[in-house]
Every structure is written in C-alpha cells, then in structure tokens.
Amino acid sequence: MATSEQLTSSGNTFELGFFSTGSTDLYLAIRMKNVPTKDIVWVANRDLAFSGSSVILTINGDGNLVIVDGRTTYRVSDGGPSSSQNLSATLLESGNLVLRNGSSDLLWQSFDYPLNTFLPGMKLGYNNKTGKVWSLTSWLDQQDPNKGDYELKMDPSKSNEVLLMRGTEILWSSGAWIGKGFTLMPEMRLNYIFNYTMYSDENETYFSYSLYNSSIITRFIIDVSGYIREFVWLENSQQWAYIWSQPRQFCDTYNSCGPFSICSKDTTSCRCFRGFYPLDRQGGQHGGCMRNMPIKCGNGDNKDGFLRMENVKYPLSLTQQTNPLNLFPSGPQVLISDATTCQDTCLNNCSCSAYAYNTSGHCLRWYGDILGLEQLSAKDPNGGTIFIKLAASGRGANKYLWIIAIPIVLLVFLPASIIVFRRTKSLKNQGEIDDKSQDILLFDVEMSITTSSREFSGSENSVKQKRKDTAFPLFNFASVSAATNNFSSENKLGEGGFGPVYKGKLLNGQEIAVKRLSKQSRQGLEELKNETMLIAKLQHRNLVRLLGCCLEQGENILIYEFMPNKSLDSFLFGSHNEGLLDWGTRVRIIEGIAQGLLYLHQYSRLRIIHRDLKASNILLDSEMNPKISDFGLARMFGGDKLQANTNRIVGTFGYMSPEYAMEGLFSVKSDVFSFGVLLLEIVSGKKNTGFYHSSSLNLIGHAWELWEGDRGVELMDPKLEDQVSYPMLLRYIHVALLCVQETAADRPTMSEVVPMLTNEHTVLNSPKKAAFCNARSATNNSNQSSSKPATFSANSITVSLMEPR
CATH class of the missing domain: 2.90.10 (Agglutinin, subunit A)
Structure with missing residues (x-):
C-alpha cells in the first residue's frame, strides 16, 4: 500500500493509510472515516515519522507488516511465520487491523497494541x-x-x-x-x-x-x-x-496540592496544615507546604505532638502500614491493640509523619511527605481522623497569638466605633436616619471586628491586614430618585409582593436594582428589616449582594447589585433567550444554587432558612451565574437549633415542603425540598404547578412515574437533546427525587447534596416515594389543558408572594 492509497473496513467505518497529524510528517494510522473530524484511533509508527511520497506498507519475507521508504524499514507486526505466503492484512469494521494466514489463523492484531x-x-x-x-x-x-x-x-x-x-x-x-x-x-x-x-x-x-x-x-x-x-x-x-x-474533580488527582497540604472539593483549593507554610510564597499552596518548625524527635519538654484532623480521606501512600506491624526491625511481628501504642510507635520513629487508628485495631502510619490528603464533609461516612506530627513549639504557638491580638483588635474597634458614632449623629441631625436604622450601622462594626479577629487567629506567622469594611451604606431619597429617573415607568423592571423594582444608575456609573416597599404591601417594614439584617451578614458569590438602603421620608427601599439577565424563570418558562440556557449553563446554575444554599445552611454565621426558594428568586448575572435573592421570608437559627414552627404559612405554592404547608414546620429540609423542585424544573424546562400531562400529575409526580419506569431520560427538556450528558442528567433527576421525598428525615442535607451533584463517586440511595406525587395540577382545568402557563417573573429583583394554604 502506497502513501496515496487507503485500506477501508467493510462498512466504511475506519480507514488505514499514511496520514499527517498536523505537520508534514506521515504516520501509518487508523482513523474514523465516517465522521468529518477523521479522528485517529491508532498509529503504527508513533516513535518514527516518515516523509515523502515513496513510503509503502508491505508484508516482508518473514511474514511481518513493515513500513519501507527505500532507506528505512520499520516493522509494524512481530512474531509472524517464516514465510509471507498466503498472508493477508485486513482492517475490520471494529477498527482492528489483523494479520492472518491462509487458514484464517490470527497471527497479529493492532488491538494488542492500543x-x-x-x-x-x-x-x-x-x-x-x-x-x-x-x-x-x-x-x-x-x-x-x-x-x-x-x-x-x-x-x-x-x-x-x-x-x-x-x-x-x-x-x-x-x-x-x-x-x-x-x-x-x-x-x-x-x-x-x-x-x-x-x-x-x-x-x-x-x-x-x-x-x-x-x-x-x-x-x-x-x-x-x-x-x-x-x-x-x-x-x-x-x-x-x-x-x-x-x-472529574481537582482533588481526585493524587497529589494535586503537593506535600503537607489538604485539598477541599467544595472550594477546589489547597490549604497548608496548621503549623506549615507554602513552599511558594507567591504561587499559593498548590505547590505544597513545609513545616514552620522542624520536629524534635526527642523526649522531655521538647517532645513532639500531633495535630488532629477529622473528616479526611486518607492519603494514598506506598509507605502506609497496617497491622500486623513490625514495631522493632529485629523483633517479632506484634499487633497494636490500642490508640496510645499506635501513637507512641509514630512518635518514637523520627521518619513517621502521621498516624491513624481505628477501633478494629488497625494502626496506619505515613512516612516522609504527606501527599493526597482530602477534606470531606462532616456527614461523609468515609471520613476518618488522622494525626499529623508537629513540633512542640508549633503546637503551642496559638496560645500566644491573643497576647498580640488584644491590642490590635482594640486599635481596630475604637476608631471604627468613633466613626460610626459620628456618622450616626450627623445623619440624625440632618433628619436622614431614625433610631431603627442605628442597629444596621452598629452591626457592621461587630461584623468587622469579628472578621478581623478571625483572620488574625487563623495565621501563625503574621497578622493579615484588615480589610477595609465600611459601615452599611444609607442612601438618601434624592439620590435614589435621581438614579431611577424619579421611579419612571421606563425604569420599572417588575413588581412583586413587596412592591415595584426599578433599574437605576448611580453617579459613578454603577447599575443598581431598587426595591421600593409599597405602602399597601402585605409584607412591611419588619420583612424589609429582616432582609436587610440577614443579607448584610452574608458574603457568597451565589447570593445577591445588598449595596445599601434608604429609610427616609417614609420610604423603605433596598438597593441591590443589578442582574442584567433577570431571573431564572424567564429563561425556563418564558419564550426569549432560549439559546442562552444550554446544558452547560444549567449545570453551572444548579451547582451555584446548591453552593449558595449550603453556605446559608452550614457556613454562614447563623443557620439561615430561605423559605421561598424558587425560579423567580434566582437571579442571573451577565455570565449567567446564579444568585439567590429575596430574604424577606428567611429565618435565622442560632446554636444547635434545627427546626421551628409557625402559624403563618408564607411562601410559594409548588415549592413548599409538605410538613411546612400542612403543619407550619420548617427547617433546612424545607429548603432542600424547594431545591429538589427547582432542580426538576431546570432539567425539564417545565413548571411544577403549571405542568400539564395526560394523567394530570404535577411535575414531581410525572418525574416519579418516569423514574419508576426506568424512563427518567424522557423528563429532559427537548431543547437539550444534542447537548446533555445522559449519566449526569439521570444523576440530577435522582438527586432531585431524593430531595422531594415526603418525609423530611429521608431528605439529604445540602452538605450531602453538593457532593452528590459534583462528585460522581458519591453513591446515591434509592429515593422513596415523592411528596405530592398524586396531587393534581393546581392550575389544570378544561380551559387550560392544551397550553403551558404564559406568566413568569420579569423582575430583576423578585420577591415572594404569600399564597393560601
């Protein structure tokens, strides 16, 4: 076969020939003939390229496939017979190049050399x-x-x-x-x-x-x-x-963070162990870390100790040892029967860097660099506890930090207090602020001091520079009115339960969204204050940012960052900008909402229940990143409180969990239920309460029926047909059905949901029957059965509507 010729499989799926991979060099390769991209699947001479037009493929006298260009002979196959008689090379429809003799015996195949x-x-x-x-x-x-x-x-x-x-x-x-x-x-x-x-x-x-x-x-x-x-x-x-x-995940790659660094899947970041610092001061902690103080490996007052790290995935290491262990190189094999002995064996070995012990009597030790340690969530059943060896001085360093911290905190607190006191007094003298607004200003000082103290205590080497937090901004009414062109109808973005929302532009050119509380609103100053106080505490990329408020001339106004792509429901249930909500964008939106909820439930200073999570309360920035909005109905839980009860049922029909709608009981699991409904809506493009089906079920019930019949793929939005990753789609539907289970105790927490969505390794339980799966669509009737509801929120900032039970 010459350079200008090709050998084709019987069904024209593959072809063998001399092809270029991008340069002028030629390789004997098998490529896909039936796709325009002509992807190469196998190369015979990967380590030696040929050039020119005199290259041929032939069977030599030894019965082997060889490439010859007149000067060089490159053997493709080996181990053939001594004679080339009755031999043939065939490219099969599978893409396998085979060498056979006359009796059809297989002598060589390319599949053996992938x-x-x-x-x-x-x-x-x-x-x-x-x-x-x-x-x-x-x-x-x-x-x-x-x-x-x-x-x-x-x-x-x-x-x-x-x-x-x-x-x-x-x-x-x-x-x-x-x-x-x-x-x-x-x-x-x-x-x-x-x-x-x-x-x-x-x-x-x-x-x-x-x-x-x-x-x-x-x-x-x-x-x-x-x-x-x-x-x-x-x-x-x-x-x-x-x-x-x-x-799939950054942390899944072994040693992704370097030695003595722990990898976090939630933040895709690396962090040095306490008592260690980054090897690369400019490049961060991805290049690994080293000890602040060398271990003493001695006795007495300078004896080394251990740093306890919980909920971790143990590092992969060839130096890891388990029972039975040879504690003494020249002695017998012995079984370590308690944690103290396990600790001592590591403490007395200068090469031992860490140990772990479990109740079944297994003692694990690591030597040299600790590589591939991964931080898991507190609820992950695979999490373990490891003890990292530290020098005595390194372990005791923290108790001296507060000796330095106290005067620094005072230096931060006193000037901030004076500034806020003077600013509050000035505003009151001007009639621009009342007594009810003072707590907003003073709260921000508390936040600043807490943040400064936390940042200081987190460092063992230096005091981080305090970020420049200013008191919570109060806008005067004149500036807000000017920014919105006197609240003109041309600037109006929409209207919700609180009142109208307007687009505005500040003098510095920044675009804003202005929520103006209507005097006739059923939700009043208490809800606005609740939202102001809550959102002022929150800092997360998937939560809408509150820029300030206006509380003068009888007005109650909130000023937010402007979201140019408005709300998620306008894309899911509307008729415009359909091309922007492709599968990749939906995945990003789903994961962003999950991360925002996880922050509210677990990582904010107080546990926060949103109580009105829905598509119209998910705002989209210019890059279609999601931000949870509308905290007017949200509630805070302090300490170990997990749930509460109310006689005032507020929220939106279709997203309420059964225990909240029927009993007024709400918890983090109420938000998880709402997230499950929202997840089903995102993957299907259908509204839960506006879904019309021949059996008159809501979307939850329809999804449950399809899942029970192994037809979950049918729930997919038809617009995604050529884009979706089917295993990921089925996984998302699976997670959604776990979230909308009827009993709150059966539903996962958001700390469990996030790895379910982002980590393909997470094993999912079988969902129990979904709530409301037999409920008829609330809006379905004989006059509407042929069409989907045409209404959706067009607000840039949307608010929740209180619905009857």
Missing part, C-alpha cells in the same frame, strides 16, 4: 503467563503521537482496579470492580449505551466494553493532559458529545 484510544472490543489489563500488558498511553502533544506522560493500566497487585499513572506515580484510581462498573465511577452503572465487562482467569485479567447499539459511534481516550474522556458522536449536530471524564 495507544490513546480504547475502542469497543479492546482489552485493558494483563496476561499472567506472557507478561503482556494492554494499556493506554497519551500522545506527547496534540500533533505528536509519540508516547506522552500518562498511562492508564491495570496493576496485578491491585485487584481489578484501573490506575492513571505518570511514570511510577499514581494519579487516580477507578476503585475496585463491583459487577457493572468500578466503585469510584458510578456513571458507568447509570448508562444505556455501554456494556462494561471484567474478565479474569488463571491466564489473563482485563477490562473491556461493547455497545448495546452497534450503530453508535464512540471514543474513549486518554488525552495529552492525562484526563480519561468518553465521547459519543451526535449525527444531528455533527459533533462529539462529552459523556464523562475522570479525574
């Missing part, structure tokens, strides 16, 4: 007798198919587990095989495209897969960056659709 692409029917594993290894290796770069840095392989020493390697370093693990997938890859068990299998006997062990529908075109690759990716070809859009990728 590169970066794993096709259906290939093997990933090893042969116990011959030592043959089937592994995937990345390209050197996008144009050079030579062997790159990354390899995907199975390790005979680890039972049925696939590892991503960089040299001898483990970067990621699939977990063990558990039937139809790996433990750390749940997306493999939630699909209807691929049939994954694991085969093992005394001769060989390998992982392989096939397609349920052979007409589907798929690619499984390891790319030049070390990511494992699965794609499916979409004929309608003529492009590859991403199905899943591993490692």
Whole structure:
C-alpha cells in the first residue's frame, strides 16, 4: 500500500493509510472515516515519522507488516511465520487491523497494541503467563503521537482496579470492580449505551466494553493532559458529545496540592496544615507546604505532638502500614491493640509523619511527605481522623497569638466605633436616619471586628491586614430618585409582593436594582428589616449582594447589585433567550444554587432558612451565574437549633415542603425540598404547578412515574437533546427525587447534596416515594389543558408572594 492509497473496513467505518497529524510528517494510522473530524484511533509508527511520497506498507519475507521508504524499514507486526505466503492484512469494521494466514489463523492484531484510544472490543489489563500488558498511553502533544506522560493500566497487585499513572506515580484510581462498573465511577452503572465487562482467569485479567447499539459511534481516550474522556458522536449536530471524564474533580488527582497540604472539593483549593507554610510564597499552596518548625524527635519538654484532623480521606501512600506491624526491625511481628501504642510507635520513629487508628485495631502510619490528603464533609461516612506530627513549639504557638491580638483588635474597634458614632449623629441631625436604622450601622462594626479577629487567629506567622469594611451604606431619597429617573415607568423592571423594582444608575456609573416597599404591601417594614439584617451578614458569590438602603421620608427601599439577565424563570418558562440556557449553563446554575444554599445552611454565621426558594428568586448575572435573592421570608437559627414552627404559612405554592404547608414546620429540609423542585424544573424546562400531562400529575409526580419506569431520560427538556450528558442528567433527576421525598428525615442535607451533584463517586440511595406525587395540577382545568402557563417573573429583583394554604 502506497502513501496515496487507503485500506477501508467493510462498512466504511475506519480507514488505514499514511496520514499527517498536523505537520508534514506521515504516520501509518487508523482513523474514523465516517465522521468529518477523521479522528485517529491508532498509529503504527508513533516513535518514527516518515516523509515523502515513496513510503509503502508491505508484508516482508518473514511474514511481518513493515513500513519501507527505500532507506528505512520499520516493522509494524512481530512474531509472524517464516514465510509471507498466503498472508493477508485486513482492517475490520471494529477498527482492528489483523494479520492472518491462509487458514484464517490470527497471527497479529493492532488491538494488542492500543495507544490513546480504547475502542469497543479492546482489552485493558494483563496476561499472567506472557507478561503482556494492554494499556493506554497519551500522545506527547496534540500533533505528536509519540508516547506522552500518562498511562492508564491495570496493576496485578491491585485487584481489578484501573490506575492513571505518570511514570511510577499514581494519579487516580477507578476503585475496585463491583459487577457493572468500578466503585469510584458510578456513571458507568447509570448508562444505556455501554456494556462494561471484567474478565479474569488463571491466564489473563482485563477490562473491556461493547455497545448495546452497534450503530453508535464512540471514543474513549486518554488525552495529552492525562484526563480519561468518553465521547459519543451526535449525527444531528455533527459533533462529539462529552459523556464523562475522570479525574472529574481537582482533588481526585493524587497529589494535586503537593506535600503537607489538604485539598477541599467544595472550594477546589489547597490549604497548608496548621503549623506549615507554602513552599511558594507567591504561587499559593498548590505547590505544597513545609513545616514552620522542624520536629524534635526527642523526649522531655521538647517532645513532639500531633495535630488532629477529622473528616479526611486518607492519603494514598506506598509507605502506609497496617497491622500486623513490625514495631522493632529485629523483633517479632506484634499487633497494636490500642490508640496510645499506635501513637507512641509514630512518635518514637523520627521518619513517621502521621498516624491513624481505628477501633478494629488497625494502626496506619505515613512516612516522609504527606501527599493526597482530602477534606470531606462532616456527614461523609468515609471520613476518618488522622494525626499529623508537629513540633512542640508549633503546637503551642496559638496560645500566644491573643497576647498580640488584644491590642490590635482594640486599635481596630475604637476608631471604627468613633466613626460610626459620628456618622450616626450627623445623619440624625440632618433628619436622614431614625433610631431603627442605628442597629444596621452598629452591626457592621461587630461584623468587622469579628472578621478581623478571625483572620488574625487563623495565621501563625503574621497578622493579615484588615480589610477595609465600611459601615452599611444609607442612601438618601434624592439620590435614589435621581438614579431611577424619579421611579419612571421606563425604569420599572417588575413588581412583586413587596412592591415595584426599578433599574437605576448611580453617579459613578454603577447599575443598581431598587426595591421600593409599597405602602399597601402585605409584607412591611419588619420583612424589609429582616432582609436587610440577614443579607448584610452574608458574603457568597451565589447570593445577591445588598449595596445599601434608604429609610427616609417614609420610604423603605433596598438597593441591590443589578442582574442584567433577570431571573431564572424567564429563561425556563418564558419564550426569549432560549439559546442562552444550554446544558452547560444549567449545570453551572444548579451547582451555584446548591453552593449558595449550603453556605446559608452550614457556613454562614447563623443557620439561615430561605423559605421561598424558587425560579423567580434566582437571579442571573451577565455570565449567567446564579444568585439567590429575596430574604424577606428567611429565618435565622442560632446554636444547635434545627427546626421551628409557625402559624403563618408564607411562601410559594409548588415549592413548599409538605410538613411546612400542612403543619407550619420548617427547617433546612424545607429548603432542600424547594431545591429538589427547582432542580426538576431546570432539567425539564417545565413548571411544577403549571405542568400539564395526560394523567394530570404535577411535575414531581410525572418525574416519579418516569423514574419508576426506568424512563427518567424522557423528563429532559427537548431543547437539550444534542447537548446533555445522559449519566449526569439521570444523576440530577435522582438527586432531585431524593430531595422531594415526603418525609423530611429521608431528605439529604445540602452538605450531602453538593457532593452528590459534583462528585460522581458519591453513591446515591434509592429515593422513596415523592411528596405530592398524586396531587393534581393546581392550575389544570378544561380551559387550560392544551397550553403551558404564559406568566413568569420579569423582575430583576423578585420577591415572594404569600399564597393560601
């Protein structure tokens, strides 16, 4: 076969020929013929490129496939017979190049030498007798198919587990095989495209897969960056659709943060252990950390101690040891039976950096650098406790910080108090502020001092510079009126339960949204004050930012940052800007809302229940990032309080949990229920209470029916047909149904929901029957049954409507 010729498979799916990968160099390669992208799936001469027009592929006298250019002979196959008679090379419809003799015996096949692409029917594993290894290796770069840095392989020493390697370093693990997938890859068990299998006997062990529908075109690759990716070809859009990728999360990559640093999935960031500092002062903590003080490894007053770290995923380490341990190199094997002995064995070994002990008598020790430690949520059942060895002086450093902190806090507090006192007095003299507004100003001073103290206590080496917090801004009525063109109808964005909302522009050019409390509003000054005091405390990228307020001339006005893309319901249930709400945007919106709720429930200073989470209260910035708004109905819980009861049921029909709607009982699980409804609306593009179906069920009931019948994919918004990742879609529906379970105790918390959405490794329980799944649509009647409701919020800042029970 010459350079101008190609060998094609019987169904025209693949072709073999001399192709360029981007430069003038030629490689003997197999590529996909039936897709316009012509993706290369295999290269014979990855380590030696050819050039010119005289290159040919032939079978030599030894019966091997060789590439010849007149000067160089490159052997493609090996181990063939001594004669080339009756031999033939065939490209199969599977993409496998095979060499056979006249009796059709298989002598050699390209599937035994995979590169970066794993096709259906290939093997990933090893042969116990011959030592043959089937592994995937990345390209050197996008144009050079030579062997790159990354390899995907199975390790005979680890039972049925696939590892991503960089040299001898483990970067990621699939977990063990558990039937139809790996433990750390749940997306493999939630699909209807691929049939994954694991085969093992005394001769060989390998992982392989096939397609349920052979007409589907798929690619499984390891790319030049070390990511494992699965794609499916979409004929309608003529492009590859991403199905899943591993490692998906930053923390999933082993040693992503360097030594003595802990990785957090929630923030995708690295943090040095207490008593350590970043190796790279400018580059942050991703490059690892080192000790502030060297360990003493001695006795007496200078004896080292340990830093306790809870809810962690233990680091992967080849130096990890478990019972039975050889505590004395020249002595017998002994079993460590208590935590004190386990601690002492690490304390008395100068090379030991950390230890862990569990009640089953397993003592684990780590030596040298601690790599790959990961912070888990408090509710994660896989979390463990580890003890990091620290020098005695490093452990005791914190008690001296407050000796320095007290005068610094006083220096911060006294000037701030004087400034606020003078400003309040001046405003009162001018008639621009009343006594009810003073607590807003004074509260901000409390916030500033708390923040300063927290920042100081979090550092062991230096005092961080206090950020320049100013008192909560009070706008005068004249400036607000000017900004909104005297509250003109042209500036009006919409109207909710509190009153109208206007777009405005300050003198500095900043765009704002102005919520003006109507004097006839059913929700009055108490709700406005509640929202002001609550949102003034909150700082999160997925919560709307309150810029200030106006409390003069009988007006009660809130000023917010302006959200140019208005509210989520206008995209989900409206008729404009449909193209902006693609699958990727919806995923970002879902995860952003979840992060915002998690902050309210767990990480803000007080536990906050929103009580009116809905599509019209999710605002979208210029980049379609979500921000939760409208805290007028929100409630704070202090201490360990988890729930409360009220006789005043407020909120929006369709998003209320059953225990709140029927009994007035609300908790964080009430917000979780609302989030589940919102999640179903986002993936389906349908409104819960305005959903019309032949069986007259609401959206929750329809989703439950589809899930019970293994038809969850049918819930998908038709606009997403060529974009969606089906395993992710099914996972989101699964999570939504867990959130809308009838009993509050069965629902997950947001600290559990976030990893369910963002971490494919998280195992999901089977949902119990959803609440209201037999309820008829409240708006469904004979006059409306043929259309969806046309109303939606057009507000930039929306407010909740109180609905009857």
